Amino acid sequence: MSRQGSSAVASSHQVAFDDIRFSINVPDTSVKKAHPFASQAQKEKVILNNVSGVFRAGHLTAVMGASGAGKTSLLNVLAGQTDGGHTSGSIFANSSGMTGEQMRKQCGFVFQEDVILPTMTTREAIAMSATLRLGDSVSQQEKERRVEEMIDLLNLRKAADTMIGSPTLKGVSGGEKKRVAIAQEMLIEPAILFLDEPTSGLDSFTAYSVISILKDLAATGRTIIATIHQPSSEVFYLFDDVLFLAEGEVMYQGPTSKVVEYFDGRGYPCPEHFNPADHVFMSVLNNQEGTFDKGKGESNLERIKRLVSYWRESPEAKLIAHARANPPQAATELLSCKREKTKFMTQFCFLLGRETKNAKRNPLILRAKLGQTLILSLIIGLLYLNTKDKTGFAANQNRTGVLFFLVINQVMSSTMSILSIFAQDKMVFAREHGAGYYSLSAFFFSKIGVELPSQIVFPFTAATIIYWMVGLQASVSKYLILCVICILASLTGFSLGISLASFFSSLPVALAVTPVLLLPLMLFSGLFVNSAAIPAYFDWIKYLSPMKWGFEGLMKNEYEGLIIYDEQGVPTPGSVYVTQLGFDDGLDIWMTALIQILFVVVLICLSYLALYSIVNKNQRKSDIGPAHSKTGHVTPDAQEMVVVDVRG
């Protein structure tokens, strides 16, 4: 696909929207709370007010307006990306009435803030879009060819093998990252593409080149809509059409070439050699509170209201209304986009490979875990060195202490480390799942698959070092059982961490809640309070402590068959000591291990359900209902739509 010769779309689509209203509830600070704990009264804040317009097929349209005018909100509503709030109005693709969800599934959307895994290279990020969104029926060779085409089209060849990067990992420039995000969307060849500030943070030349690419793309029949701030006049005139928003209402929509003439007719002539975009921003859209237009004797808000009502009555607005009412001939055709779901195994294998690469390219995390395991194990080994050769109360205390530490350390460290990793991965998941890359199950099970080896290797290493340095019973079978229990303790911590990261949307909240949850569970694990002597009203808590089951298993494993001696050299069977500690529930070691496994399974299921409910909520995020088509029919569900091959 050459830059000029991008494949034409089989059916181009005009996007029309009628009476779009979007509002949110915000705290009403003018109403005083009855008491400090009373909930704050809410009021409705209208962000978009009866916005109607048309984005013509095969045209590049700019949505412009002062900061806070509602540009992003309009794009989000039209593309079905709103999160919360109340939305009403109608959206049409040609004559087909569309729901927000149908728009989300069928349109491309480039967000203002791109979320791309920092360790992927430019080529890999674009290839991800090809592998996971072009369907299994497209050959690997074809997908690779399309990726290389995109790299050339967006002028990314120089950065093709550079990592995307993050604030802590050197990577591609801001402009290159933006172009990667555009390439990912262009690869699925959507008939309609929304871009939220594609030029923000770019120098004027790069901004010009990005918009030129979009212009070429629109020329192939696509409908491209981008919000933009302060374009240079060169960039401004690359747009075919412009929609000016002011205070959530339309002030002008039409060809860019007519903007100067339109505002001239309203008493705002553009000075010679002045950038028309700057002129409209400075003299027309300026909504700064308190400033006053002395020449016309009105405030900025009054001027905006006046120009908005002029627009409603203007002949230009009537032309737009006519275009809305008379969609192009391809009226009954449904949206076409090459996005097609891939099989679970394709997604799972891709994500497994990507996560493995991610771990290799980010070796600091693995090294830190290894260092932590080795250093801590050596310290504990030295602290309890050769306990097996000692007798009396102190030896017994040490033996119990080291077993308790083994369990607590595995549960705590696994919980804390996966909690922050998973909470960050969730952000990338939310964006990629929303864009149709993969399913929740593929993400979830690949994540578990990738983390599993470290949940086995590290506890095994720690258990091995500590067991043989401390001495314990020095039996191979007991050593192996101890390793299994430590691995299970690590897995319970891992599943607990994933659950907390899934339940709480904010990482700081999850981090604050974790100790509040873990400390009581530790308290009831059998060392600090005798399990048989817990007051009845708290007794149930011990059954919920994964640490208790791990500790009980380790104690039974170590003390069964062991004779311990007190200070006077009086022997006591170890099993009696274990019973005295309150572990007299009649369960054998394997039963305690089984309960640990049960914890893992239940926590993993709960995490999955928590993520599932978030995903479901996101899928219902736009409440724009199904609009009746201009031919009188309601559009069928997006899932039932035929995916049309739009390659030239």
Ligand SMILES: Nc1ncnc2c1ncn2[C@@H]1O[C@H](COP(=O)(O)OP(=O)(O)OP(=O)(O)O)[C@@H](O)[C@H]1O
């Ligand atoms: N979820 C929300 N909660 C509270 N206020 C919101 C929310 N979404 C939007 N707003 C408010 O709605 C108004 C319009 O926001 P929007 O992001 O659409 O404006 P914008 O024109 O894109 O602004 P900018 O150019 O600064 O990005 C702003 O005043 C914003 O604070």
